[in-house]
Amino acid sequence: MESRPAETIGSLEEANDRISWLGGYESESEVEAAARQIVEYFGLQSFVFGALFRNGEREDYRYLVGCEPEWCFLYNERKWYAIDPFIDYALRSTSPVLASDVPLHTAGQQRLMAEAAEHGFRSGIVVPAHSGSAIRIGILYLGTSDGPERARDSLRKHRSLMRAFALELLEWWDARLRADGLEVLDLDALDVDLLRKAQEHATAEEAARELGVTLSRVKARYERIERKLEVPNKRSAVEKAVALGLIRGARWPEARP
Amino acid sequence: MAGSSTLKLAGHALCLGIPLLAPLGVSLGVPWLSPLAVFGVLPFLSLLIGEDRSLPVAGLRRSPALLAYLDFLPRIYAAVWMGTLAWAAAYASRETPGTAGLAALAVSVGIASALAICTAHELMHRRSPADVLLARLMASACLYGHMPVEHFHHHATVGDVAAGATAPRGMSIYRFAPTDFLHGLGNAWAVERARLRRTRAGWWRNRALQDHALGLGLALSFFAGFGTAGLVVFIGQAVFAVFCFEVITYVHHYGLVRGENEEAGPQHAWAHHCWLTNCLTFNNTFQGDHHLRPGVPYYELHAMYGAPRLPASYLTMFCLALVPPLWRALMDPRLDALAQARARGMAMARQELPEWLRAGQCR
Structure with a gap:
């Protein structure tokens, strides 16, 4: 893989190019570094991409992380993936949505959102990514420590590009796991x-x-x-x-x- | 010389000279230069150089630059050959060389086209879709559009007379060539029909049909671009190339019939590991290994134990096959000896085959 420029993205065409390059990266750190640049172009600061793989009764999650590590530690430690309202949303929907528009049903979910706000996800956007089968689903969380207006504005401007971004990340995980699976087996x-x-x-x-x-x-x-x-x-x-x-x-x- | 791996790797580039013999012959005023050189001079050169005893490219010898060179050679050959084909049609259209001149051009380019089918064979086994497409284009330009599909069928049925590609003992090349061409067409059609029925794909996804349609399109393009003379050269080279390929198939498998429940192996293809032939044909003489490991690139193939030996190189045997009595006089005693060895249960034990029946092997 030839090395890609790491400068700030300045135009829509450049952002489009950077997204289309994602599939060519080999390591998680390369993808995460490239993804950070794209998230900055969206005017946001943090992201987490979760890829959900269902194998019969078993569910397997893989993550790409571009946020405070403490937040990921907390999220895993408290097993918040079990009540995460955005996973539920991504399983049922395909449209990018403002995180504030996803209804919270339980006290646990409200606690989860309060903690998220403390760790760079005060407001954000949820972008579901669906593959050809229901076996692999991706959820891209884009976050900002600014208020909901920043997220709303970003979603209005970059909605289509965000979808492409999430799908490319899902494909990257897909290819990576396929290669790993062949090697292991x-x-x-x-x-x-x-x-x-x-x-x-x-x-x-x-x-x-x-x-x-x-x-x-x-x-x-x-x-x-x-x-x-x-x-x-x-x-x-x-x-x-x-x-x-x-x-x-x-x-x-x-x-x- | 025949043991030097470096020389052998460089020698693969010699194939690029074969298409260029056609324009060279025309410019020297010797229009039959290419067949004279290939069937007159190269067999003697092969004899002088001897058998290929070089090492295959494997392990630490696989440097990226070397692999790039070896991987690109078949593609470069395709480009050189296509250029020669277009040149020949343009020359025939411009200079109107007469019947003998047209025949010389068709045969000269046809020799390069036979090698192009051999090159397409190497490319069609690769996993890169671009290489596979290039192989299909090359086969189409030789009006041999069903070959890429049929060849995989051949791998599955090697040594089975009923499946084609193996001439039974006593069959002459003149009966084998048209029969095998039609047999191959039928095999490709059956494979594609089963695949399309299974996947519920439309008839236009039939790859044999697509490639023959492409061949027809190319013929019409040559006619539109270079007139009747261009079309004659195009069809002439294709017919000659397909005939050459059928002769080589005949030479490869004559009389080597696989027994019931017998696993395909090196004993089902004749071999003569001529250095020069290997350089020119992307190691086509290592058929036994190729049958066992069809996905392996040409530069990793090597000679196999148990492959029965031809009396001379492919080019010499090609000429002999055109004279059926001579061919039978040479080959039938070998088949008898093989049958005796097999009867004694020694077919796979190369060391126990008579010396004159053993194919050479790499170091």
Whole structure:
């Protein structure tokens, strides 16, 4: 990855470029540094991006942080993710919204907002990001220690760019987790191709002829994939691979059963 | 020389000279220079240089600059070949060289186009979509649009006579070439039809159809741009290139039929690890390894144990295949010897094959 300039962003085109570069960064620190510049362009000071990955009953959160570290520590320690009203909002909605417009229902949520205001999120914006499947969802919190007018003004000016920003961050996590998953499970490119073929409901013979490997090798590979993913059959392997982000969700909802 | 890895890596660039033989021949007043050089001189040069005993590029030898050079060579070949093709059509249109001149041009460019199919073969196995697209464009320009799809089918069915690509013992090249072309077309069509039915995609997503349509479009463009002479050169080079490729397929797999339940292996492709052929064809003689590891780039391939040996280099065998009685006289005794070795359960034990039947190997 070539190094990118770290100067302050001065124009809409530049902001657009910086957002489109996010996918090319390799480390979290690089993405966080670039994201800080973009948030400053929005006229705000803090951000947290949470990526929620659902795998069956299990939910997994990953974060990119551009705010006071104490706030993240407090948030995790008090398990506020369990009552966070913005997660609930992002699960149900796609529109960016002012944090003050999200209704608070419990005393716990009011305490959470009061603490957030003390740590750079006096007012803010919530930007949901949804992927092709319901398995991966992103929530971008943009915050400022100024009053709600600053956040309102920023949202009015940069609404579309904020959506793009959140989606690029979600894609970055998605790609990162896919690569990590392949490495950890010791799967290679042929395994991923075979999982995609299984997702298309290809028989082993069809997969062999389209990927250029012998039938016996395809069968042996499917057995190995099932063993590594700890599933009983190809169907379950595909479902687990989608859940782990190794392959994307099916584009053929009505494919041959 | 044939053991030097550095020379071998530099030698891969020799392939760039093959397309240039066509304009060189015209400028020297020797329009048949390219076939004379390739089928007349190179077999003797191959004999002089000997077999490839260089090391494949692996491990610490993989410096980024070296990999960039090796990765870019097939792309550069594509550019040089396409330029030559356009030049030949423009020359034929401008100079009206007559029937013999047109034939010489078509054959000269056709030789480069046969090598272009070989180059496309290297590119189509890569994971980069741009390289795969380039491979499809190259196959289309040789009117061989179904080749990228069919080739993967071939990998899955190597050694299966019913699936094509393997000529049964006794079949001549003149029967094999048209039969295999049509067989390949049928295979590609069947693969794509199954894929499209499965994914509910429209008929226009059929890659074999797309690539043949592109070939037709290119032919029409040559006709529009360079007139009848340009079209004759375009079609002539394509027919010659496809024929050459079919001959090489014939040479690769003649008579090496895979038994029932037998796993595909190096014993299902003839080999002769000629240094010069390897330089010119992106290590195409390492078929056995390529069949086992289709995704591995050409510079990592090496010779395999168990590959039966051709009596001479590909270029020599190409010429011999055109004379069926001579071909059978040379190859059928080898098939008999292989069958005997197999009967004794030694087909995979290279050391136990007769010396004259063993393919050379890398250091």
